[in-house]
Amino acid sequence: YVPAGGSPPALPEGAASAFRDRSVEENKRHFELMRQGRYAEGEAFLRMKTDLGSENSALWDPAAYRIMFHAHPRTGDSWCIYPTYDYTHCIVDSLEDITHSLCTLEFEVRQACDGPYYWLLHKLGLYKPTTWEYSRLNLTHSLMSKRKLKYLVTHGYVSGWDDPRLVTLDGMKRRGLSPAVINRFCEAVGVTRARMTARVSLLEQFARQEMDLAAPRRFAVLKPIKVTFTGGLPDGGKRFVMANHPKDDAMGSRELHLTSPIYIESDDFREVDDPKFYGLAPGKEVGLLGAGVNIKCCELHKDADGNVVAISASVDATPTRSKVKGHIHWLPPRWHV
Structure with missing residues (x-):
């Protein structure tokens, strides 16, 4: 408010442009020079003359057009002036009969009742959509x-x-x-x-x-460890059919062949076992997924640096084999890359 006999409160620095009181004719002339590319980027802007006394700073003469020497995806180099979001957003919403204009909260002050969104539509006499903001x-x-x-x-x-x-x-x-x-x-x-x-x-x-x-199911080994069987596997290995999807018979099945050696994932093996670890460890028995057999780690083979590079294991393919908690995936040599 303005106290009786007082003066309006001072505007923040930079709120009022030095060119704000130019005539309409002069502004049109400069705008045409902008359109012709006579000004460099950032040298001239077209601003809306709104309300510098508004408590909403978004209404302090926001920019309407700026200069950008970039080709447009549709019009190419025909134009070097482009409208701003504050100028076009409300007009496009109105012309397209948008009922509710939804934006994130950073645009709340622009779409407020005292913001440029409704100010411009009111000045143009256009239909006013409902605005609604939400968190990004x-x-x-x-x-x-x-x-x-x-x-x-x-x-x-x-x-x-x-x-x-x-x-x-x-x-x-x-x-x-x-x-x-x-x-x-x-x-x-x-x-x-x-x-x-x-x-x-x-x-x-x-x-x-x-x-x-x-997704159809497949096995993959990214960090392989070679496992050689020392006994227990039938001559010629074991062939079996495995479903491509455990819950969808329509995806069919595939035939797998378990022979020696195979490759397992290095993450499925530990030299020191843990009660919460269900993979393979020295003296420990685990199952091979889909094969219907158990394997037991019998011997480790290490390189010169002490890293495990291969494992010897026994196989239990009998119907009375132990029930184990852990089952690991595997690959035969012909599938190993």
Whole structure:
């Protein structure tokens, strides 16, 4: 308020432009020079003449057009002036008959009743959509800022906007995440005005659930240890049929052949056993997934540095074999890479 006989409160420094009182004709002339490319980037702007007395600083003459000498994806180099978000957002919403304009909370002051969104629509006499703001979604171990993502892309730190390390839609697509996984994740997280950070493990959980239903099963060994059988396996090995999916018979089956030697994952072996470890250890018996046999570690073979490079094990393929807690995956030599 202005006390009787007093003066209006002083405006913050920089709120009022030195060119604010130019005539309409002069502003049109300078705007045409902007359109012709006579000014450099950052040298001239077109600003809306709004209300510098507003308590909402977003209404202090926001920029409407700026100069950018970048080719447009559709119009090429026809234009070098581009409208700002504050100028176009409300107009596009109105012209497209948007009923509810949804944005994250950083745009709340722009879409407030005393912000530029409704001010411009009122001045233009256009239809006013309802605006609604919610908290932005943050994800653990992930970079979400478009400004920072753009920096990584333009400076070559990543291969592009579809780099699988980024959480862009194209990046997640290359990572193998389907639209259904992303939608289920968003439904689970929900919408709120409170600041929140979702766990990336939740996103991965939905991906695993989808893969569990759709992916055929295969064995893979990334860090192999060779296991040679010292006895107990029938001559010629053991052939058996294993389902491609434990819950979906429609995916069919495949034939596997258990012979000596095989390869197991190094993470499935420990020299020193632990009650909570269900893999192979000296003197310990575990099962081989799908093969219907147990193996028992009998002897270790090490290199000059003391690292275990091979294991000798006995096989129990009898119907009366022990019931073991641990079952590990394996590969025959002809599948080993």
